[in-house]
Amino acid sequence: xxxxxxxxxxxxxxxxxxxxxxxxxxxxxxxxxxxxxxxxxxxxxxxxxxxxxxxxxxxxxxxxxxxxxxxxxxxxxxxxxxxxxxxxxxxxxxxxxxxxxxxxxxxxxxxxxxxxxxxxxxxxxxxxxxxxxxxxxxxxxxxxxxxxxxxxxxxxxxxxxxxxxxxxxxxxxxxxxxxxxxxxxxxxxxxxxxxxxxxxxxxxxxx
Amino acid sequence: xxxxxxxxxxxxxxxxxxxxxxxxxxxxxxxxxxxxxxxxxxxxxxxxxxxxxxxxxxxxxxxxxxxxxxxxxxxxxxxxxxxxxxxxxxxxxxxxxxxxxxxxxxxxxxxxxxxxxxxxxxxxxxxxxxxxxxxxxxxxxxxxxxxxxxxxxxxxxxxxxxxxxxxxxxxxxxxxxxxxxxxxxxxxxxxxxxxxxxxxxxxxxxxxxxxxxxxxxxxxxxxxxxxxxxxxxxxxxxxxxxxxxxxxxxxxxxxxxxxxxxxxxxxxxxxxxxxxxxxxxxxxxxxxxxxxx
Numbered sequence: 001x002x003x004x005x006x007x008x009x010x011x012x013x014x015x016x017x018x019x020x021x022x023x024x025x026x027x028x029x030x031x032x033x034x035x036x037x038x039x040x041x042x043x044x045x046x047x048x049x050x051x052x053x054x055x056x057x058x059x060x061x062x063x064x065x066x067x068x069x070x071x072x073x074x075x076x077x078x079x080x081x082x083x084x085x086x087x088x089x090x091x092x093x094x095x096x097x098x099x100x101x102x103x104x105x106x107x108x109x110x111x112x113x114x115x116x117x118x119x120x121x122x123x124x125x126x127x128x129x130x131x132x133x134x135x136x137x138x139x140x141x142x143x144x145x146x147x148x149x150x151x152x153x154x155x156x157x158x159x160x161x162x163x164x165x166x167x168x169x170x171x172x173x174x175x176x177x178x179x180x181x182x183x184x185x186x187x188x189x190x191x192x193x194x195x196x197x198x199x200x201x202x203x204x205x206x207x
Numbered sequence: 208x209x210x211x212x213x214x215x216x217x218x219x220x221x222x223x224x225x226x227x228x229x230x231x232x233x234x235x236x237x238x239x240x241x242x243x244x245x246x247x248x249x250x251x252x253x254x255x256x257x258x259x260x261x262x263x264x265x266x267x268x269x270x271x272x273x274x275x276x277x278x279x280x281x282x283x284x285x286x287x288x289x290x291x292x293x294x295x296x297x298x299x300x301x302x303x304x305x306x307x308x309x310x311x312x313x314x315x316x317x318x319x320x321x322x323x324x325x326x327x328x329x330x331x332x333x334x335x336x337x338x339x340x341x342x343x344x345x346x347x348x349x350x351x352x353x354x355x356x357x358x359x360x361x362x363x364x365x366x367x368x369x370x371x372x373x374x375x376x377x378x379x380x381x382x383x384x385x386x387x388x389x390x391x392x393x394x395x396x397x398x399x400x401x402x403x404x405x406x407x408x409x410x411x412x413x414x415x416x417x418x419x420x421x422x423x424x425x426x427x428x429x430x431x432x433x434x435x436x437x438x439x440x441x442x443x444x445x446x447x448x449x450x451x452x453x454x455x456x457x458x459x460x461x462x463x464x465x466x467x468x469x470x471x472x473x474x475x476x477x478x479x480x481x482x483x484x485x486x487x488x489x490x491x492x493x494x495x496x497x498x499x500x
Contacts, residue, residue: 046344047327047339048325048327048339049328050325050328050368050372051371052368052371053371055370057366057367058367061367091332092331093328093331093332094327094330094332094333094337095332096327097327106328107365108307109328112332147308148311149308149311149331151273151307151308152273152308179273179274179275180273180365206365207365
C-alpha cells in the first residue's frame with residue numbers, strides 16, 4: 001500500500017519535516033524538556049507542540065483558591081488551598097508530543113494520566129496572627145483517567161510533606177475529579193496528629 | 208436512487224417535521240448501489256461512504272457533551288454498527304466535536320485520525336494513527352486524499368488555551384475516485400475562505416455545512432453560520448449538493464427547537480436552491496451519487 005503525506009504542490013511532507021517546536025512561554029520548560037530527552041516528534045509528518053504561555057486569565061485562575069475543611073485536635077477549621085505545578089509528566093498525552101509541562105498544564109494533559117510535583121500553600125483560620133495560619137506543602141501526585149480519558153472522571157493519589165506552625169510532617173491524599181478536572185474532591189490525611197490532621201478539599205482548578 | 212427515508216426540501220412534509228425524534232430503523236450504514244452516500248448520526252457526525260472508503264466526521268457518539276449538556280436526539284447509528292473507518296476527521300477541539308469517549312468507542316475501527324494544526328495535544332494516546340493537517344496540506348493514501356481547508360472558528364478546548372491554539376480549527380475536502388466532499392466542521396461565514404477552497408476544488412459533489420446555532424446572532428455570527436449564510440457558502444463553494452448539520456442535537460444558543468431546519472427550508476425555497484439542499488433527519492442516509500447500473 002502506498003502511503004505518503006503531501007502538500008498541495010505534491011511535495012512529500014517529509015521534505016518539510018523539520019519538526020516545529022514552538023517557543024515556550026517559560027524558557028525553563030524547553031531547557032528541562034530537552035535535558036530530560038523528551039520526545040518532540042517522530043514520523044514523516046508535522047506535529048505542533050502547543051505554545052503554552054502564561055496569560056492574564058491563566059494567572060487569575062491560579063489565584064483562585066480551593067476551599068477546605070481541616071480537622072485536628074478535636075477542632076474544625078476552614079481553610080483555602082492554592083495549587084501550583086512546578087513540573088508535570090503526562091503519560092496520557094499523545095506519544096508524539098512532549099509529555100513535560102512546567103507550571104502551565106492543560107486540563108486534559110493532567111487528567112488523562114500524569115505525575116506532578118506540586119506546591120500548595122494553604123491558609124487556615126488559626127492563631128493570633130495572620131502568619132500563624134499558613135501551611136506549606138510540597139509533594140507528588142499521580143492522576144489516573146477513569147472515564148473519557150479523564151475528561152469525565154479521574155482519580156489521584158499523592159503524598160506530600162508539610163510545615164505548619166513550625167511542625168513538619170507527611171501526608172497522604174486521594175482525589176476524584178469531574179468536569180475536565182475543574183471540580184474535584186481531595187482527602188488529605190497525616191499520620192501525625194495536629195491541627196490539620198485530616199483535610200477535605202473541594203478542589204477547584206482551571207488550568 | 209436509493210434513499211432511506213430522506214426528506215428533500217421540496218417535500219410538503221417539511222413544514223410538519225418534528226425536530227427531535229428517534230432515529231429510523233434501517234439496515235445499517237451501507238447504501239446499496241451507491242458511489243457517494245452520507246448518513247447523519249447527529250450534530251456534525253457524518254458517515255461518508257465514497258466507493259469502498261468510509262470517513263467519519265467529528266464523532267459525537269455519547270449521551271452528554273462534557274457532562275454539561277445531554278443530547279436531545281439519540282445517536283443516529285450505534286457505534287457498534289459502524290464499518291471500519293479509513294479516516295476520522297476532527298474539525299476542532301471543542302468537546303462536541305472532539306469527544307474522547309466517542310473515540311474510545313470506535314478506537315479499533317479507526318485507521319487514521321486527522322486534526323487541525325496544534326490539535327494533537329487533545330487526542331491523547333489512542334491506538335490509531337493520528338496526525339495534524341495544516342491548512343492547505345493534504346494526506347493521500349490508496350487514492351483517498353484529504354486536504355485541510357480554511358474555515359472561520361475558534362481553537363482551544365478550555366478557553367484559556369485559545370490564546371495559543373489560534374489555528375486549531377479547520378474544514379476538510381475529501382477526494383476519492385473523482386468524488387469530492389467538503390466538510391465544514393463548525394464555522395462562521397467567510398466568503399473568502401469558501402471561494403479560495405472553490406479555486407482548488409472546483410467540482411465539489413457535496414458540501415456538509417453547519418447551519419446553527421443562530422441566536423443571539425450578534426454573538427453567534429462570529430462563530431457559526433445560520434441557514435442563510437450556509438446557502439451563501441454553498442454558492443461560494445459551488446458544490447452540487449448541500450447537507451446541513453450541527454442542529455437538533457444539542458441545545459445551543461437561544462434557537463427554538465427545529466428553528467434552523469425550518470428556516471433553511473424556507474430560505475432554500477425562496478432562493479431557488481431547494482434542489483441543491485438535502486435535509487436529513489438524524490439517522491437517515493442519503494445516496495448522493497448512485498452507482499452506475
